[in-house]
Amino acid sequence: MDNSFRYYRNLDCDYFPCHNTKNTQEFNCMFCYCPLYFFEECGGNYMDNNGIKDCTNCMIPHKYEGYDYINNKIMDKIYNR
Numbered sequence: 001m002d003n004s005f006r007y008y009r010n011l012d013c014d015y016f017p018c019h020n021t022k023n024t025q026e027f028n029c030m031f032c033y034c035p036l037y038f039f040e041e042c043g044g045n046y047m048d049n050n051g052i053k054d055c056t057n058c059m060i061p062h063k064y065e066g067y068d069y070i071n072n073k074i075m076d077k078i079y080n081r
Contacts (some may be wrong), residue, residue, distance in 0.1 A: 006028075009028070009031055019057075031067075032061075034055060035070055036078075042073065043059075043073065045058045045060075052079050
């Protein structure tokens, strides 16, 4: 696959897909655990569940474009952009 450093699917994972999705063909497992979880404002679709971030409804890390989104958010945080 082109740009395989940005995307892969782990079909052998017992939890695949770990979120409800209509299209498992494009489900990205690159960020199995979202690097933005500890960001106060990650930009994702999360809910506060008694002080615990519930990311069940967020698909950002699992979309092909998620790689660029997550890396840009991290760079913004590092360089205070």
